[in-house]
Amino acid sequence: MGPLKNVRVVELAGIGPGPMCAMLLADLGADVVRVERTEASGLGTPSEPQFEVTNRGKRLIAVNLKKSQGRTIVLRLVDRADVLIEGFRPGVMERLGIGPEVCRSRNPRLVYGRMTGFGQDGVLANAAGHDLNYIALTGALHAMGPRNGPPTPPLNLIGDFGGGALYLALGIVSALFERHQSGEGQIIDAAMVEGAASLMSVFYGRKAAGLWKERGENILDGGAPYYGVYETRDGLYISIAAIERKFFAELARRIGLEESFVVRQEDRSHWPEMEQKLKAIFLAKTRNEWCALLEGTDACFAPVLSMSEAPRHPHNVSRNVFVDVSGYFQPAPAPRFSRSKTATPGPVAAIGAQTDQVLAEVGYCEKEVAVLRNAGAIK
Numbered sequence: 001m002g003p004l005k006n007v008r009v010v011e012l013a014g015i016g017p018g019p020m021c022a023m024l025l026a027d028l029g030a031d032v033v034r035v036e037r038t039e040a041s042g043l044g045t046p047s048e049p050q051f052e053v054t055n056r057g058k059r060l061i062a063v064n065l066k067k068s069q070g071r072t073i074v075l076r077l078v079d080r081a082d083v084l085i086e087g088f089r090p091g092v093m094e095r096l097g098i099g100p101e102v103c104r105s106r107n108p109r110l111v112y113g114r115m116t117g118f119g120q121d122g123v124l125a126n127a128a129g130h131d132l133n134y135i136a137l138t139g140a141l142h143a144m145g146p147r148n149g150p151p152t153p154p155l156n157l158i159g160d161f162g163g164g165a166l167y168l169a170l171g172i173v174s175a176l177f178e179r180h181q182s183g184e185g186q187i188i189d190a191a192m193v194e195g196a197a198s199l200m201s202v203f204y205g206r207k208a209a210g211l212w213k214e215r216g217e218n219i220l221d222g223g224a225p226y227y228g229v230y231e232t233r234d235g236l237y238i239s240i241a242a243i244e245r246k247f248f249a250e251l252a253r254r255i256g257l258e259e260s261f262v263v264r265q266e267d268r269s270h271w272p273e274m275e276q277k278l279k280a281i282f283l284a285k286t287r288n289e290w291c292a293l294l295e296g297t298d299a300c301f302a303p304v305l306s307m308s309e310a311p312r313h314p315h316n317v318s319r320n321v322f323v324d325v326s327g328y329f330q331p332a333p334a335p336r337f338s339r340s341k342t343a344t345p346g347p348v349a350a351i352g353a354q355t356d357q358v359l360a361e362v363g364y365c366e367k368e369v370a371v372l373r374n375a376g377a378i379k
Helices: 017-027 068-079 092-096 100-106 131-136 157-182 192-199 201-208 245-255 259-263 268-282 287-294 314-319 355-361 366-374
Strands: 008-012 031-036 058-062 083-086 111-116 187-191 227-231 237-241 301-303 322-325 328-331
Touching: 008 017, 008 068, 017 031, 017 058, 017 083, 017 111, 017 157, 031 068, 058 355, 068 100, 068 366, 083 157, 100 111, 111 157, 131 157, 131 192, 157 187, 157 192, 187 192, 227 268, 237 287, 245 259, 245 287, 259 268, 287 301, 355 366
Parallel strands: 008 031, 008 083, 031 058, 083 111, 111 187
Antiparallel strands: 227 237, 237 301, 322 328
């Protein structure tokens, strides 16, 4: 099922963007074999296997890459794969003997996806880092936060998942498309710094045009009172994004905001007064009361929902935005296709659960698997 059915992906275990990228491909129908370590890496913030959502839809095997037999297993997987995904520091895969030159000499059609923070070369290529460090170098972190405070660390959506996983996935799909013309695979150097910088394209354009001010003083960063979050009487929050004049006029009419604020919407000298007025208005009703008045209208309104509330919102329920898997909600695969249907995610497999099955597919007999297990090459 899915538009990527029959695409075979080998994912070498990592954290953050690599697993997310492989999950996206698996959601779209790719056969993803994740090569887990036989021992914990000590990286990231691991949870119980059943809650590692990015492992959904994958087959998990456990291989010791420090053993020559383990590296041979990866190479045999590569022989029949379309894609390999790895997220090690530059040079690690080469030292292990499973770098792109070795792999593509065995399988010239292989798309070799490399995910790093700083890229395969450059001044910081070999430095350790995480999402926050990568977006700090792009101007993205500096642009987020309150007007009179420090930048606010966001969730790792911008570096790891937006600038990392999604750009690597786009690169992989693009390389697979190009392969239909050339017959050859290629190497993808996906760096989170570069992906996050690309996501900032619009804002660099606005800065060049003189339309970007200091942090917290712009329309889209909470500076404009008509684009922000407000507290309600019951201590919850709502979001308002009435940027266009007609939508702001609709909002003002429905909440009882004076017309004088509408005609002066872009007059920044009146923004402090407008913000205080909106704060007072929204504090007068509960979140549910504002939902009853504004939700579904052209006021550009939505309640600020927690992760416990979001899966039960009527719109999300009507679209099956979330699915219940093994007793807890997780986001459903996206996007949707008119012909290629994506499968509903099932429970996440245990680490190593499909080791024997996958090894059999690449030609190992039961006796050879037993030898590998006794040698500590698999688990």
